Every structure is written in structure tokens, then in C-alpha cells.
């Protein structure tokens with residue numbers, strides 16, 4: 001029974017485009033009424049009709065420790081009483097920068113912003129200002145936020161809604177955006193050869209999460225690193241999703257690959273609007289007011305966002321066992337899902353890296369966007385709704401990774417697998 005969500009959705013659509021403040025929330029590709037949530041705690045969210053859901057979205061990544069994590073909530077409550085923003089520098093911002101530098105490989109300096117989009121667009125501008133070059137390479141199905149230059153063959157909602165060219169993104173902007181299939185090093189080598197001396201950056205999701213979870217194949221990431229070294233191209237790791245999730249050192253640590261610039265979001269803010277970009281001093285010193293690559297933000301580094309992020313990152317840094325727990329819980333989920341879908345008649349692959357996981361109803365490996373797009377995504381949509389009816393809230397798109405939180409219990413995972421098993425049996429021909 002979701003009568004209140006239905007009423008709220010109808011009302012929301014009168015004053016908010018599509019009734020949501022971010023398209024992926026609209027259930028547009030899976031169909032049905034998006035659920036309006038009222039509260040959440042730990043692994044569970046409760047909708048406007050007081051239905052409880054086991055949450056595998058976790059605000060698209062930030063809630064790595066579960067919802068309403070007490071230390072984060074208390075820190076925000078305390079800080080709010082001292083003003084919610086100054087628009088002036090504070091010691092807390094220095095502490096946050098020092099913490100990020102201590103956790104992130106190859107990051108000597110960091111600039112706070114208010115979203116992953118801001119982080120990625122700023123990092124690209126910096127790479128262009130630093131190299132004096134205009135073009136950059138992104139990968140089909142990767143999503144780096146909604147800044148114009150990135151909305152070319154992008155993942156997440158752009159892929160979910162199959163938007164081939166985004167109105168409003170001009171040819172003048174997209175002409176400098178070069179794209180290659182994920183895991184296709186030869187395609188990148190060809191782009192570099194065809195645009196010699198003109199490419200400022202290669203930006204990548206080091207473990208992709210916006211076309212489902214796509215894992216880099218052996219040699220791919222090192223191959224990109226070698227190209228960047230040879231050609232003087234800035235290698236940008238978009239770690240908005242992987243940062244502080246795969247490990248304290250993010251994908252750079254987990255993959256053992258050094259990036260030149262790294263972008264962050266999601267986990268870094270503990271649910272508050274926070275993004276960041278950072279990297280080697282030689283590059284970061286070009287950012288205003290030190291250098292002339294202008295970048296700014298009224299609420300960048302504001303005290304509430306900083307204290308939420310600082311509390312979250314400090315908790316993760318002090319408890320590295322959380323990452324082992326996340327990995328073990330995700331592996332347990334993986335093996336359970338593999339067992340039940342192996343008894344079905346739909347081909348499938350499960351992609352997983354650390355606590356990032358997705359299932360694709362495909363009879364071939366899913367190593368790039370084209371393979372994700374050619375999977376039986378209609379069956380995924382059926383699966384989504386069957387799980388939702390059992391109180392399990394998966395990302396409403398086959399082009400999203402599932403986000404695991406440390407608050408998930410083994411019972412929650414057992415319930416998830418049992419619900420998947422009932423779906424498999426119900427759809428078996």
C-alpha cells in the first residue's frame with residue numbers, strides 16, 4: 001500500500017519537474033510510482049505509508065555506515081547551533097583537508113565543493129588550464145555529473161533515459177569531448193594518435209558504477225596511466241563513488257594506480273552536500289586564488305557539511321575493519337544471488353568490486369556500456385518491482401550499482417536472497 005506516495009507524487013509533479021529533484025529517483029525506466037521516504041535508520045528506510053525497506057541505494061553511496069549514523073547526526077546538530085555557514089575560512093576546513101590528504105594517495109592539496117558535479121567540472125577545467133589543451137577523453141557509460149562537457153554518452157540517468165544528445169549542450173562544448181568504450185585501450189590509443197598534443201585529460205570512473213558496476217580489466221588502468229605519462233595528459237580518477245568506499249585510499253589504493261587529480265563526493269559528505277577535488281601540488285597550485293584557474297562556491301567548506309564529512313571519514317579511518325566487513329557482506333550477497341539465479345532460466349552475470357555490485361541479465365560478460373545496454377533490462381525491471389514488493393529497495397535502473405552499507409545484517413542479506421529466489425521461481429518458464 002503506497003497511497004500516500006501516490007498522492008505526494010501527483011502533488012509534486014505540479015511544482016517540481018517530473019516530481020523529483022534528480023531524475024534517477026523518478027522510477028521512469030522501471031515504471032511505477034516513486035516512493036516518498038520519510039525517515040531512515042541503519043539499513044532501513046520508511047516511506048510515507050510507513051512501509052519498511054532494506055536499502056541498497058543508501059542515498060546513491062553516502063550512507064556507507066547506514067542511515068542516521070549517530071556520530072554524524074550529533075556532530076551536525078551541535079555544529080548547527082554555531083551558525084550554518086560563515087562564508088569565511090574556518091579551522092575545520094583545514095582539518096578536513098589534512099584528513100583527506102592523509103587518506104588519499106597522490107593528493108597534496110584539496111579544494112572543497114558542494115557536489116560531485118562541481119568536483120568533476122572543476123578538475124577538468126584545472127586540467128585544461130594546466131596543460132593549455134582543450135580536448136579530453138571520457139568513457140561511454142561513465143557519469144561525471146551534469147556539467148555540459150560530460151553529458152556525452154554518459155551513464156546513470158542519461159543512459160537510463162536513453163538520452164542520446166542532451167538539448168542545451170552545444171556542439172561547441174561537446175566537440176572537445178572524446179569518448180571510448182570502457183576497457184578498450186586500443187580505442188584510447190587511437191584517439192590520442194588522432195588528437196596528438198590536444199588532449200588535456202583522461203577522466204574515468206576507476207571502477208565504473210553508472211552503467212551498473214563495471215570492473216576494469218587487467219592492464220586497462222595501467223595502460224591509461226602509461227598513455228598519460230607518455231603524452232603529458234592529466235589522469236583524473238573520478239572517485240565520487242569509489243572514494244572512501246572501496247578502501248580508505250579509494251580506488252587508487254585498491255587498484256594500485258596513481259592518478260594526477262582525484263574527485264570526490266557522496267561518502268566524503270556523510271549525506272551532506274560535499275564534493276572535493278585534489279591532487280599533486282604542481283597541478284593544484286593553478287587553482288585561484290593561488291593560480292588563475294578560477295573556481296569558487298558560496299557554500300564550499302561550510303561547517304555543517306565539513307563536520308558531517310569529517311566525522312564520517314574519521315570513523316572510517318579509525319575503523320579500517322569496516323571495509324573488510326563491507327567486502328564480506330557484499331561477497332555473501334554475491335554468492336547468494338549467484339546461487340538463486342543459477343537455478344533460473346535467465347542468463348545473468350554479477351559484477352562486483354569491493355562493496356560495489358550489480359546484476360546484469362546478459363549471456364556474455366558485461367565489461368562496457370554496450371554490453372550493459374544489450375542485457376535483458378526489461379527482466380531487471382521486473383526483478384526491481386518484485387524486490388520492492390518484498391521490502392527491498394534496489395536502484396531503479398539496470399545502469400546503477402548497488403550500494404552496500406555496513407548497517408546491513410546477514411539476516412537482511414538472507415531476506416534479500418530469499419526474495420530473489422521467489423522471483424526466480426515465479427518467473428521460471
Ligand code: KE4
Pocket residue numbers: 022023024025060115116117118120143144145146156157205209210238239240241265266275400
Ligand atoms: P553529484 O553531482 O550527483 O553529487 O555527483 C555526480 C557524480 C560524479 N561522478 C560519479 C562517478 C557519480 O556517480 C556521480 C553521481 N552519481 C549518481 C548515481 N549514479 C547520482 C544520483 C543522482 O543523479 O541523483
